[in-house]
Amino acid sequence: MSDTTLASSGHAACPAIFISAPASGQGKTTVTAALARMLRNQGKRVRVFKTGPDYLDPLVLAQASGQPVEQLDLWMAGEAYCRQRLHEAAREADLIVVEGAMGLFDGEPSSADLAVLFDLPMVIVMDVKGMAQTAAALVAGMAGFRDDLRIAGMIANACGSQRHRELIEAALPASVPLLAAVERNADLALPERHLGLVQAEEIRDDLEARFEVGAKVLLAEGLADRLERLPPISFDAVPELHTVALPSLHGWRIGVARDTAFSFIYQANVDLLQRMGATLHFFSPLNDARLPACDALWLPGGYPELHAARLAANATMQDDIRRFFAADKPIIAECGGLLYCLETLTDYDGQAHAMLGLLPGHGAMRGRRGCQGMQTAVLPEGDIKGHAHHRSVAEGTPEPIAHGRRQRHPAPGEAIYRLRGLTASYLHLFFPDNPAAVARLLMGDATERRYDIETEETNGCD
Missing domain, CATH: 3.40.50.880 (Class I glutamine amidotransferase (GATase) domain)
Structure with missing residues (x-):
């Protein structure tokens, strides 16, 4: 993965991805946590952010990555605040990962708005249970819904078999590669309750086991090698926030x-x-x-x-x-x-x-x-x-x-x-x-x- 760079002009550069989905409940946090743990196990420093006002996901992601996880929200925090937080993260990280909220285009501003503003390449996570070519059609539709989105690829979650994976991959457009297929596995899913995920502090040891299972799956899928090829993104400092x-x-x-x-x-x-x-x-x-x-x-x-x-x-x-x-x-x-x-x-x-x-x-x-x-x-x-x-x-x-x-x-x-x-x-x-x-x-x-x-x-x- 490219080394983080910091110029005296206030620029910091670091590879980054934005993980989103067509809706809530698709496995965004499960995949993000597994990805963070995979890279952490390789000695990489991963800085994770969560879009929106969520409290529970950041606690899980902080445990997975070993780094603090902050919220990025354009309405609540503002563009300057979000830009500065990304800039500070880029100064120290090998990879920045931003997890979206709800569906990619939901809300005002949406996850798509934030990704486009900071030129973050999009990884679309989708629960593909009960569909094959249709999953590819939905992802292709999302990729083409806005012409300013930069799509890095798709991760098929809850994939049933190798044949299931092949059907989805063959139907995807060339512009949206299948980055990984995550098998259906109860040992991967994160426990939930009425307001969202169960708090990390309550199930710390259980989460550790789930992170490690997910990390091994993504590593075997070759995701680490694909992330190594990501180009760095420049994040400028916001001078007015320094005074x-x-x-x-x-x-x-x-x-x-x-x-x-x-x-x-x-x-x-x-x-x-x-x-x-x-x-x-x-x-x-x-x-x-x-x-x-x-x-x-x-x-x-x-x-x-x-x-x-x-x-x-x-x-x-x-x-x-x-x-x-x-x-x-x-x-x-x-x-x-x-x-x-x-x-x-x-x-x-x-x-x-x-x-x-x-x-x-x-x-x-x-x-x-x-x-x-x-x-x-x-x-x-x-x-x-x-x-x-x-x-x-x-x-x-x-x-x-x-x-x-x-x-x-x-x-x-x-x-x-x-x-x-x-x-x-x-x-x-x-x-x-x-x-x-x-x-x-x-x-x-x-x-x-x-x-x-x-x-x-x-x-x-x-």
Whole structure:
């Protein structure tokens, strides 16, 4: 594979591919994880990105690649942010892999939009179970749907036999080579639950076995040799992001809930808070008896519904958080964090469990249908982009102070609640969209009393 190069002019070059599919559920993440592990086993440094606001896939891909995995989203993060992240990755990687979201052309902007913007060659993954030549026809149609797409080839997933592979390969146009055929194998598929993949932390050893099986399949298919022939792509630095004036959180201690109940955390959010000077104290509402000493709390989303009984039983942690709330200290609660802040949470078995009771209301799970979508949180501190994805409902809550503004629909989005220092919503916020608003949220009254949002010259993407 070509060596990564860095020019003094701010250019970095590295081979890259974009992995997409005609729809969700085709095996994109399974293939991406196997590819990353294959190259990692060869001593290559692979940097993986995930398109869209997904939390679960990046955790799996980070384990497979051994490197942090960040989200790239043109609407939520913006072109400059995405370009800079790719530039930084190209400085250190042997290969950049971007996994798309949903189908190739779904959403505004779509995976195709991002791939075209950065000139990333497209690998189309398709579950070919139950079809042969038709799979080739569908891939050919996708390849020709836009004349600005650069197609590297197809990976046939869930292929039934050698003859099945031959039928697909013979029907593909010459411009779309078959890069690999992945056999139907239960040992490859990644386990799922109601909001997506099972969290990597819960099944780490099982995932390791699946990664290794997938890596061997792709290696035997000759995919590593094909990737060696990829030409490098140049990614320019974004000079204006190097002098962004960030608000200061120096000396500010932020408690961040992080365990299997609260794990929907953008790495970009963590990185931003640390660049702003905050000290982050990660703690577990499931396992820790006491809240760490901190000035603000961040209760992110996750799966509190799967651990509601244990959350309810941790009385000392609940008491500490209630005292923190009573002292009017800042708390951000997102989705699962919102459910934790309500009076009760009823799980899928219909059992109600006592939660923190910081916010009037009751949470309950609701079957397979859910709410998702990109929205902007409209807050007194400033607008912050983010998204919602949940299969629960909060009832009996107080009047919200605002609603999320949907990306493409005029109807009100998710309710946003404010009580004392608590700001709670189903929305997951992308902090880099508006660092000043995030600083105001996390500092509350201390914004004016203590820091007055002093700024410093800080690299906005390093």
